[in-house]
Amino acid sequence: MSGSVVLRLVDDLPKYQNHKLFVDNWFASYDLPVELKKLGIYMVATLRKNRLAGCCLQTDASLKKRGRGSYDYRVETNENVILLKWFDNKAVHLIYSNKSQKPIENVRRWSVSSKQYVNVPRPAIVNEYNTFMGGVDLHDMLLQLYRTNIKGRRFYLRIIFHLISMACVNAWLLYRRHCSQKNEKYRPLLDFVCDIAAGLLKRGTTEPRKSGRPTDSPKPGPSKKRRMEKSTRPVADVRYNSVGHWPQHEPAK
Numbered sequence: 001m002s003g004s005v006v007l008r009l010v011d012d013l014p015k016y017q018n019h020k021l022f023v024d025n026w027f028a029s030y031d032l033p034v035e036l037k038k039l040g041i042y043m044v045a046t047l048r049k050n051r052l053a054g055c056c057l058q059t060d061a062s063l064k065k066r067g068r069g070s071y072d073y074r075v076e077t078n079e080n081v082i083l084l085k086w087f088d089n090k091a092v093h094l095i096y097s098n099k100s101q102k103p104i105e106n107v108r109r110w111s112v113s114s115k116q117y118v119n120v121p122r123p124a125i126v127n128e129y130n131t132f133m134g135g136v137d138l139h140d141m142l143l144q145l146y147r148t149n150i151k152g153r154r155f156y157l158r159i160i161f162h163l164i165s166m167a168c169v170n171a172w173l174l175y176r177r178h179c180s181q182k183n184e185k186y187r188p189l190l191d192f193v194c195d196i197a198a199g200l201l202k203r204g205t206t207e208p209r210k211s212g213r214p215t216d217s218p219k220p221g222p223s224k225k226r227r228m229e230k231s232t233r234p235v236a237d238v239r240y241n242s243v244g245h246w247p248q249h250e251p252a253k
Helices: 002-009 031-038 060-066 124-145 156-181 189-202
Strands: 019-023 041-047 071-076 081-087 091-096 104-111 116-123
Touching: 002 031, 019 124, 031 041, 031 081, 041 124, 060 081, 081 116, 091 124, 104 124, 116 124, 124 156, 124 189, 156 189
Parallel strands: 019 041
Antiparallel strands: 041 091, 071 081, 081 091, 104 116
16 A cells, blocks of 8 residues: 555656655555566665565674674565665665665764774665655654644644644755855744744734823822833744734833
């Protein structure tokens, strides 16, 4: 079922143009790269342990004994699909249909035992997957931080609020990139989302003005110095929404 979702999403993609598709392990299986290859689309994906289609690879214990950076792979010669198992801190399975496991490059990793950085061998396909899937994983992580949870019988509300949360995260990522380009400090994601909520709640609202002449106030007595309380400044969307924000006067105490 998960693989059929990917096949449906690539219906509008031009066929036989050697496009490369990067897929999460929830959608990946052995049959998916085979079907995509018939459409001229290559695939790189991580794979779950229970979807190896009977392929026998070295165990985690044997790879751990060989050390960090060790790997094992198998090639299905009929469809030219490669299944790779690479061990870093833990084992990860990858399946791909357009590239060899070589070249092997070294990447710096922190070693807890030796308290220093060490060079760990890594197949190039792992780096390619991390490069193009890093944005998706980052988006999913940020989405889980401040998700808008809602319960009810109307299931479509969860979809609507999920799309709103996705839009907020994407907007914050663009905002952070622009601040980095200008060498400016950016606001955290939580403050950014709170500003959006405050702007939406106060958008287009105005305080009603009292009609008539102001009442005569009693003569002021001896003035007493009191500490002025600072009022919070509204967000920029509310400050510059072209709505009259009149000051609120409180009687003297």
